[in-house]
Amino acid sequence: MSLLLALLLQVGPNPQAGGIAGEPDELVTRPPRPGETIEAPLDPVSEWLRNCLEQVASDPARAHAQAQIRRSETSGEKRVIANHCLGVAATELGLWDDARAAFLAARDETPADEARTRARFGAMAGNAALAAGDAVNALTLLAAAESDARAAASASLEALAALDRGRALVALDRPEEALAALRSATGLAPESGEAWLLEATLLRRMDRLGEAQQAIERAVELAPTDGEVGLEAGVIAVLSGREEAARASWQSVVETQPDSLAAETARGYLAQLAPAGENAAREEPPE
Numbered sequence: 001m002s003l004l005l006a007l008l009l010q011v012g013p014n015p016q017a018g019g020i021a022g023e024p025d026e027l028v029t030r031p032p033r034p035g036e037t038i039e040a041p042l043d044p045v046s047e048w049l050r051n052c053l054e055q056v057a058s059d060p061a062r063a064h065a066q067a068q069i070r071r072s073e074t075s076g077e078k079r080v081i082a083n084h085c086l087g088v089a090a091t092e093l094g095l096w097d098d099a100r101a102a103f104l105a106a107r108d109e110t111p112a113d114e115a116r117t118r119a120r121f122g123a124m125a126g127n128a129a130l131a132a133g134d135a136v137n138a139l140t141l142l143a144a145a146e147s148d149a150r151a152a153a154s155a156s157l158e159a160l161a162a163l164d165r166g167r168a169l170v171a172l173d174r175p176e177e178a179l180a181a182l183r184s185a186t187g188l189a190p191e192s193g194e195a196w197l198l199e200a201t202l203l204r205r206m207d208r209l210g211e212a213q214q215a216i217e218r219a220v221e222l223a224p225t226d227g228e229v230g231l232e233a234g235v236i237a238v239l240s241g242r243e244e245a246a247r248a249s250w251q252s253v254v255e256t257q258p259d260s261l262a263a264e265t266a267r268g269y270l271a272q273l274a275p276a277g278e279n280a281a282r283e284e285p286p287e
Contacts, residue, residue, distance in 0.1 A: 096132035119148035159189035193223030227262025
C-alpha cells in the first residue's frame, strides 16, 4: 500500500472522521429513499393528493404553494393530506424546516389509532430534521416513529426509523448507541442492503474491521451492484491489508456504473493504489 493511501485511510473510534479522501458519508447524509415520501398513507386514491404529488415532480414550488392554500382551507383528513404534499414539495425544494413542520403536523393530526401512518409521518419529519442538521430533534422524532411503528407491528417502518436514528446518533458522536440502532435495523429488516452497508461503515470507522467485513459481505449479497456497497467493501479490504481485493471491488464499481458518482470516487481510490500485483505477494490470504 502506498504511504499516501495509508495515511488517507487511517481511522479511529470517531465515526464522523473520514477514512479516505472524498469518502461518501452515507451514515449522516443521504437523499430521501425512492417511494419514501410519495406514497399516500391515508387515501391513496385521492384525486387531489395524486395531482399534487404529480405536480411536485414537475413544479415543486407550485405544488408547495397549492398545498399551503389547501392546508389553510381544510381540516381533518384533508388537512393531513395537504400537509403530506406540502412536506414532499418542501423536501424537493430543500426547505427542510418547512418539510419537518408539515410532516410533524400531519403526524399530530392523524388519529392516535392509526399508528402506522403516524410512524411514517414521524419518520419523514425526523429525516427532514436530520437533513437540516438538527440531529437532536431528529433523534426525538425518530424514537417516537419507532414506537408508533412497533404499535402498528410494522417491522419495515420500525427498521427505517431505527436506521435514521442511527445516523442521527452518528452525527451526535455517539457511536455505540448508533451501532445498537443500526443493529436493530438489520435485525428488523435483514434483507435491507442499506442497513448492512451503514452498519459496516460505522464498524469500520470504529476500527472493528472483522465485524465490518461480515456486515459488508451481507450487504454485497443483498445489493451486489450497488456502487456505495462496492466502495465500502474496497475501503474495508484495503484497511485490512487486502489491497488486491480492494482493487477488485473498486474496479467492479467502475465497470458496472462507469458514469456514476460512485465510479468517479472509485477511480480516485484506484489511482492511490500501487500498480496491480506490486503488493500482492505481501498480502495475507483472505480468511
